[in-house]
Amino acid sequence: MVGNKVALITGVSSGIGRETARLLAERGARVFGTVRDPSRVDPIAKGEFVLMDVTGDTSVKSAVRSVLDKAGKIDILINNAGYSIAGALEETSVEEAHLLFETNFFGVLRVTQAVLPSMRRRGYGRIVNISSMLGVLPGPYRGMYVASKHALEGYTKTLDHEVRGFGIRAMLVEPVYTKTKIANNEKTVEAAIPAYADQRQRVTEIIEKEIAHGDDPGTVAEVVYAAVTAKSPRLHYPVGEGVMLSRLHRFAPERMFDNQFRKRFQLDQTT
Numbered sequence: 656m657v658g659n660k661v662a663l664i665t666g667v668s669s670g671i672g673r674e675t676a677r678l679l680a681e682r683g684a685r686v687f688g689t690v691r692d693p694s695r696v697d698p699i700a701k702g703e704f705v706l707m708d709v710t711g712d713t714s715v716k717s718a719v720r721s722v723l724d725k726a727g728k729i730d731i732l733i734n735n736a737g738y739s740i741a742g743a744l745e746e747t748s749v750e751e752a753h754l755l756f757e758t759n760f761f762g763v764l765r766v767t768q769a770v771l772p773s774m775r776r777r778g779y780g781r782i783v784n785i786s787s788m789l790g791v792l793p794g795p796y797r798g799m800y801v802a803s804k805h806a807l808e809g810y811t812k813t814l815d816h817e818v819r820g821f822g823i824r825a826m827l828v829e830p831v832y833t834k835t836k837i838a839n840n841e842k843t844v845e846a847a848i849p850a851y852a853d854q855r856q857r858v859t860e861i862i863e864k865e866i867a868h869g870d871d872p873g874t875v876a877e878v879v880y881a882a883v884t885a886k887s888p889r890l891h892y893p894v895g896e897g898v899m900l901s902r903l904h905r906f907a908p909e910r911m912f913d914n915q916f917r918k919r920f921q922l923d924q925t926t
């Protein structure tokens with residue numbers, strides 16, 4: 656139950672963040688959802704907006720302070736804000752990689768560090784980091800996004816051990832393809848290398864089709880709800896097809912997984 660809980664969710668203007676905010680508010684939580692531009696979003700059921708850009712120290716600190724001033728506590732933190740960049744790793748500049756990590760990884764670090772002192776003082780907290788199946792698997796032509804989600808997985812696994820003694824748990828929700836604005840909001844590398852063009856295009860078409868036919872964001876929101884209300888939380892919460900994929904990745908022989916993976920993404924078959 657989340658009836659007496661206060662939740663802070665980053666990135667509620669669309670997609671998974673928006674559906675999670677709606678679900679938690681409907682089930683009784685007091686929800687604060689962060690946005691960068693309130694004029695671009697529809698109101699969330701019973702939720703309150705907070706201005707926050709996760710890439711800014713001052714923005715994050717003042718947003719968290721305003722929630723604590725209004726509600727007195729934050730029981731649940733859902734680090735959801737994120738975006739992707741399309742391009743081969745060789746095509747991705749250090750600047751593009753740095754910007755992506757500022758949101759997908761350092762954004763989580765910033766918000767979590769701002770919230771943890773109040774959770775520690777109260778001896779309770781649930782932190783859900785929205786990772787991805789790409790936090791576990793490779794993802795050609797989305798490699799920098801993959802790297803940011805793998806970093807998030809390592810961070811969360813360790814955080815969970817460090818804060819557990821204070822009554823706080825950290826968890827990873829790992830969606831697969833989900834019908835959101837992620838493809839529209841995706842950036843593309845500036846310095847494309849022609850040698851990658853055909854494969855990049857093939858993979859991008861597959862990803863876009865999968866997202867268009869992917870899970871409803873409400874499905875991910877239900878998994879987030881299960882994670883934050885679990886009596887004995889697990890570290891990993893794969894979503895939908897991700898449950899089977901993560902098992903396959905763990906238990907199938909490496910070469911078999913590698914072959915299937917290259918076939919699925921129509922990558923050139925080599926020795």
Ligand SMILES: NC(=O)c1ccc[n+]([C@@H]2O[C@H](COP(=O)([O-])OP(=O)(O)OC[C@H]3O[C@@H](n4cnc5c(N)ncnc54)[C@H](OP(=O)(O)O)[C@@H]3O)[C@@H](O)[C@H]2O)c1
Nearest residue numbers: 666668669670671691708709736737787832833835836837
């Ligand atoms: N959709 C999928 O297939 C999928 C699969 C696995 C994991 N995920 C993860 O799920 C999370 C949510 O993505 P989504 O699919 O719901 O995509 P989305 O519809 O594009 O939503 C992304 C949200 O993140 C916010 N955001 C981006 N940069 C931000 C920043 N610097 N500061 C604050 N907010 C920022 C966006 O706000 P603005 O409106 O201000 O840009 C938006 O509300 C992401 O972490 C993504 O990696 C998605």
